[in-house]
Amino acid sequence: MAEQAGVPQGLAGVKHIIAVASGKGGVGKSTTTVNLALAMAADGYKVGVLDADIYGPSQGMMLGFAPDTRPQVRNEKFFIPPVAHGIKTMSMAFLTTQETPMAWRGPMATGALMQILTQTEWDELDYLFIDMPPGTGDIQLTLAQKVPVSGSVVVTTPQDIALLDARRGIEMFNKVNIPVLGVVENMSVHVCSNCGHKEAIFGDEGGQKLSAEYGVDVLGKLPLSLAIREGADAGKPTMVSAPESDAAKTYGEIARKLHALLQSRAEPFAVPTIGMSDD
Structure with missing residues (x-):
């Protein structure tokens, strides 16, 4: 990606950008993002996370940063992203306080996001995960149009109302020609901590419905x-x-699937050989 023309300077060393999105809030998108980033890092890759949820940034808390964390600045222009658990992280939470509401209109929020994305010194990264805000509005479209996103992951729950919004997210990525690498079904089943009974509180096989409908x-x-x-x-x-839990193993499996998918897409097409015969 670094060789593409028009790539902002701060992103020049980033090999793959993965947008993690959801059609609606409350489905565990941010939790999924941070754990996939950590799973990639555990496999030895250099990883960063951009918290693109301007109105409700949460990655700072999830990665254990102190509330007063602020990025260093180089040449009065570039942010140096703070690091936690080996993950370079940039978030609007580092530039505001917990009591500061982002009462901004769409263009202001979009401009702020593009600034912290393109004016952060990510240096050499194998993967930059973008924790997208919920929905399909200005921020999502601007990122899709101005940032070379390698692929997207859509997070949903099996609940029908969540699937309805997840469909919109998939349709949005299709329209802006960003590959949907797959769906993560969150909160798929509840396991009772006392007796081990499993119950599909939010419905069953919601991800499979999206898979069948969109081929993801x-x-x-x-x-x-x-x-x-x-x-x-x-x-x-x-x-x-x-790290040894079943959930951690699942995050690791998802991360390895993403890596394999992106590697397969990056492979050059084989040049056909032409043979000669007397027939």
Whole structure:
């Protein structure tokens, strides 16, 4: 990607940008983003996270940054992204306080996001995960049009209303020619911590419905889990707090699927050989 013309200077060393999106809020998109980033880092890749949810940034808390964390600035122009658990991170939360509401209209929010994305010194990264805001508005379209996104991941729950909005997200990426690498079905089943009983609270096989309808892969399913929520709130996501857990293994499997998909798309087409015969 660094060889493409028009790539902003701050992104010149980033090999792949993955947008993690959802049609609606509350489906676990940010939790999925941070754990996939940590899973990639655990496999030895250089990884960054951009918190693109201008109105509700959460990556700072999820990665355990102190509320007063601020990025260093080089040449009065470029932000040096803070690092946690080996992940370079940039978020609007680092430029405001917890009590500061982002009461901005669309163009202001979009301009701020493009500034922190393109004026951050990401240096050499294998993967930059963008935690997208929910919906399909100005910010999503601007990112799609101005940033060389390698692919997208859509996070949903099995609930019909979440699937309805996830469809809109898939349609948006299709219209702007960004490949949808797959769907992550979050909160797919609740496992009782006392008896182990499994119950599909939000419905069943929602990801499979999207897969059949749009021809996208179901990359993995995550349970509705108290431990996942507690780890994110405490600044120690599942990949850090419980790396041997079933959920962490699922995040790792999803990350490896994403890597394989992007590697296969990056491979050059084989040049056909022409043979000669007397026939």
